[in-house]
Amino acid sequence: MIRQTLLGAVAALAFALPAAAQDFAITNATVATGDGSEPIENATIVVQNGRVTAVGSGVPVPAGVPVADGAGAWVTPGLFATVTELGLWDVGAVSESNDTGASGSPFSAALDVAPAINPQSQHVKVSRAGGITHAAVAAMPASSIFGGQGAIIDLGDDPDPVVRPRAFQVVALGEGGARRAGGSRVSAHALFRNALREARQYGEDASISGTASRAPETRTGDDMPLDPRLVDNEAQRDDVLLSRFDAAALVPVVNGSQKLYVVVERAADIRSVLALRDEFPALDLVLVGASEGWLVADEIAAAGVPVIADGLDDLPGSFEELGSTQSNVGRMVRAGVKVAINASAMEQPRYLPQFAGNLVALSKLPGAAGLTWGQAFAAISSVPAQISGLGADAGTLSVGQAGDIVIWDGDPLEVSSAPVRVYIDGIQQPMDNHQTRLAERYRDLDTSDLPKAYDW
Amino acid sequence: MKRFHRLAVGVGLASLALAGCATTGSSDAASASDTKATRGRSGADPAPYASTYKPYPGVPTALVGATVYDGAGGEIRDGIVLFADGKVVGIGDASLTVPAGYTRIDGTGKFVTPGIIDIHSHLGDYPTPSVQAHSDGNEATSPTTPEVWAEHSVWPQDPGFTRALANGGVTALQILPGSANLMGGRSVTLKNVPSRTVQGMKFPGAPYGLKMACGENPKRVYGSRGRMPSTRMGNFAVNRQTWLDAKEYDGKRRDLAKETLKGVLDGEILVHNHCYRADEMALVMDMAKEMGYKVTAFHHAVESYKIGDLLRENEVCSAVWADWYGFKMEAYDGIPQNAALIHNQGACVIIHSDDANGIQRLNQEAAKAQAAGRRIGIDIADHNVISWITLNAAKAMGIADLTGSLEAGKMADVVLWNGDPLSVYSRPEKVWVDGALLFDAMDSKRRPVSDFELGQPGEGDVK
Numbered sequence: 034m035i036r037q038t039l040l041g042a043v044a045a046l047a048f049a050l051p052a053a054a055q056d057f058a059i060t061n062a063t064v065a066t067g068d069g070s071e072p073i074e075n076a077t078i079v080v081q082n083g084r085v086t087a088v089g090s091g092v093p094v095p096a097g098v099p100v101a102d103g104a105g106a107w108v109t110p111g112l113f114a115t116v117t118e119l120g121l122w123d124v125g126a127v128s129e130s131n132d133t134g135a136s137g138s139p140f141s142a143a144l145d146v147a148p149a150i151n152p153q154s155q156h157v158k159v160s161r162a163g164g165i166t167h168a169a170v171a172a173m174p175a176s177s178i179f180g181g182q183g184a185i186i187d188l189g190d191d192p193d194p195v196v197r198p199r200a201f202q203v204v205a206l207g208e209g210g211a212r213r214a215g216g217s218r219v220s221a222h223a224l225f226r227n228a229l230r231e232a233r234q235y236g237e238d239a240s241i242s243g244t245a246s247r248a249p250e251t252r253t254g255d256d257m258p259l260d261p262r263l264v265d266n267e268a269q270r271d272d273v274l275l276s277r278f279d280a281a282a283l284v285p286v287v288n289g290s291q292k293l294y295v296v297v298e299r300a301a302d303i304r305s306v307l308a309l310r311d312e313f314p315a316l317d318l319v320l321v322g323a324s325e326g327w328l329v330a331d332e333i334a335a336a337g338v339p340v341i342a343d344g345l346d347d348l349p350g351s352f353e354e355l356g357s358t359q360s361n362v363g364r365m366v367r368a369g370v371k372v373a374i375n376a377s378a379m380e381q382p383r384y385l386p387q388f389a390g391n392l393v394a395l396s397k398l399p400g401a402a403g404l405t406w407g408q409a410f411a412a413i414s415s416v417p418a419q420i421s422g423l424g425a426d427a428g429t430l431s432v433g434q435a436g437d438i439v440i441w442d443g444d445p446l447e448v449s450s451a452p453v454r455v456y457i458d459g460i461q462q463p464m465d466n467h468q469t470r471l472a473e474r475y476r477d478l479d480t481s482d483l484p485k486a487y488d489w
Numbered sequence: 490m491k492r493f494h495r496l497a498v499g500v501g502l503a504s505l506a507l508a509g510c511a512t513t514g515s516s517d518a519a520s521a522s523d524t525k526a527t528r529g530r531s532g533a534d535p536a537p538y539a540s541t542y543k544p545y546p547g548v549p550t551a552l553v554g555a556t557v558y559d560g561a562g563g564e565i566r567d568g569i570v571l572f573a574d575g576k577v578v579g580i581g582d583a584s585l586t587v588p589a590g591y592t593r594i595d596g597t598g599k600f601v602t603p604g605i606i607d608i609h610s611h612l613g614d615y616p617t618p619s620v621q622a623h624s625d626g627n628e629a630t631s632p633t634t635p636e637v638w639a640e641h642s643v644w645p646q647d648p649g650f651t652r653a654l655a656n657g658g659v660t661a662l663q664i665l666p667g668s669a670n671l672m673g674g675r676s677v678t679l680k681n682v683p684s685r686t687v688q689g690m691k692f693p694g695a696p697y698g699l700k701m702a703c704g705e706n707p708k709r710v711y712g713s714r715g716r717m718p719s720t721r722m723g724n725f726a727v728n729r730q731t732w733l734d735a736k737e738y739d740g741k742r743r744d745l746a747k748e749t750l751k752g753v754l755d756g757e758i759l760v761h762n763h764c765y766r767a768d769e770m771a772l773v774m775d776m777a778k779e780m781g782y783k784v785t786a787f788h789h790a791v792e793s794y795k796i797g798d799l800l801r802e803n804e805v806c807s808a809v810w811a812d813w814y815g816f817k818m819e820a821y822d823g824i825p826q827n828a829a830l831i832h833n834q835g836a837c838v839i840i841h842s843d844d845a846n847g848i849q850r851l852n853q854e855a856a857k858a859q860a861a862g863r864r865i866g867i868d869i870a871d872h873n874v875i876s877w878i879t880l881n882a883a884k885a886m887g888i889a890d891l892t893g894s895l896e897a898g899k900m901a902d903v904v905l906w907n908g909d910p911l912s913v914y915s916r917p918e919k920v921w922v923d924g925a926l927l928f929d930a931m932d933s934k935r936r937p938v939s940d941f942e943l944g945q946p947g948e949g950d951v952k
Contacts, residue, residue: 126705126817156815300946328946347652347952348617348845349942355618356946359656380813387853390913397907398916398930401951448853448913449860468814472826472865475794478834485795 054083054459058094062103067110067414067429071407080436083459110430111166111437114382115417119168120150134175143278144181147198158466161188163383164452166437174205189457201292207302232283289315296321299353300328307336325356330368339371339420343378344388363402373417385413390446540691544923549573551587555596560603560879560894564872572901575923604660604902606882609841616647627667636745637674639666643687649845651937656849658904658917668702668763669710683937696887702763732780759785765819767795786885791823797834806837806885811854829862840877851878856911
């Protein structure tokens, strides 16, 4: 009854949900740091002022810090779900509640998910209860090959979910991009190159106009200084396909100050994406999907491009995924590619541990390439944090990192396990949601005194 | 990028399936050859498209030393499972004598279950690659199409069958037409064996099912075309009138739709009803009583936990996911404790997939549902949880006398797992269908490759 012991111990730390970070220490825990190493038994972790201040075997607990005996329970960093729709929808098929795509929008690259994210979404709450403390939120390409600018959020129970707005731009190449570009990959690449050239020109215009050095006075919707070109553009601009808003949004992509997530599956398409850097050397590329990544793993590794991969795809779901295999991630990791598991390839982001566990299971099968437990956990914690640009702050349990901590009732990659406590920045988080309330209400079906509507 | 894919589909016709109805009894070659004696007044062949499936050869096999879940609620540590000539010969503890001539397989540290059964699949009807040319699962041209048969859409080369075998240990599955229609057509039950023809996969003796759908899908599909039904009350009106018309069918002039509905009214075809909401399931059960048929199972029944008592009293199974929710309005109240709460009320639980990926992990989905129950104080033993993906599915598909549990005389549909099947870390090591070894993780050649995959990237890969 590890869980009972731990629940009691941790409950002693927190009588009510505090709004501020608490100092606490957990001893005698099985700590997985998330950095790719194997779990450490009988370890201690100390959190002070919302940050990890000590972790490991035999580390001392500073005087005055409340201590709980973990009784062997698992303690991990919060999970980092990359490429999600969290906070962008309530019910998928209820279009009014769904902000994940805008096929009728006049804008594309300029779209910015940050103002739309709802931290009270049930999907945020359910994912938080599943141990996810951070997520990359993306809108997917709908009206064009560009999906717009994604944000990094934390899943804390507070009004400020966005940790980093406009953290990355999304573009679909391959089959999805081809459809949106007018019908072919050829068109998608032409549109893409043209857009980046326009953005490059647009950015260069800013520096030669003689006015861009003026102190910013106003903010536009994409949070860049008001550009004089928006007021008085004397530059010669023929063949312009992008709106100024979209072009402005792509300037940080083409100059490499914003990451570009490229949705792509086929080996040949991946090669074409890697080759884009011959023309646009500053691109900070991230591959998303990459079902055939294993076929070009050495080239991806040589290019130093990280991958957010569909963890368990093994069907030829389309002609761009003929080579799909569950060994894709393992083979890329062996080749030296930095790989995170793509949350958008599963029903719910909180399946991430299950997917990671399945990759561990592969290690027992001849011919398959699996991951070690440590590698698998890193693929849902530190690696996605690094790929998303938050690696210095989140994703591992190491000194100086945010106190994003999950205490589990068992091995976190095992399907029977679940979090019992979740902390974000050292603040204990609520675990309840619409689902937990329904389960409580219908634990019995007794309506002899009053209808169920009075049971709350 | 699957998730986005799915959403897009979801907004369209999405969440497909239902299960079909069955014709009667035996559809194997033997009964088909005896058509004269069994022809009805209409002169219709009772078993067209008959099964041509024949078990593949196997050797007498003894699985020794594993933990055995028999699928019927039994559990034997250090057990022995014997099968020969395609049938289970016996199971027991270590004292069971292994007859001479049996190949012994050491199962120490491993687990044995019956073959996994998925009651809700669209493999073959929505095969991969998922291109429009392959989209054969919904005859979405009329709100009731009981005249269509899912088997006429199945593409036996769908690579999904092989993944379900190798990764999921699935040995039998019911293919349902989709849920665009109130009455989607007949299902077909298959053995998960590679074949050139669907007849070569058809489960001998399996009854047909009738797939029905209530709720959002039919009203959306037809309402968007400005025709009935466009509301839930329209759904019921069309259903009730269709049943009333079917009850008058005398069989003198063949009518494919009414032949199916008559099969349901005669109790020979099993109703598999896609239905999410508790209130709507209660109405459907009343409609079944009004019209004189029985619902065998509600599929996707995310709100069954609200009416576990009603489902128990009406002896209707719930075929559910572990924890899908929220993708459509009628799925908004889905909870991970659903299966456990249904079970706790004494009603029948089945874990289904409705998904070409999910079918590869039904064991894990069952384990998740079990764990969610444990967290609210409902402890369900492992050997009972295994029944959710074996015998309970077989019962609701009308094949429980043939498969679904390890019992002497039943088909030797058997999975040897390399660890606890309720653990994420375990995989099927060997899978037998009717005693024939059709998958072996330790033998790269004992792995089916569909025609479509030949010469393609990853041909014969571990997948």
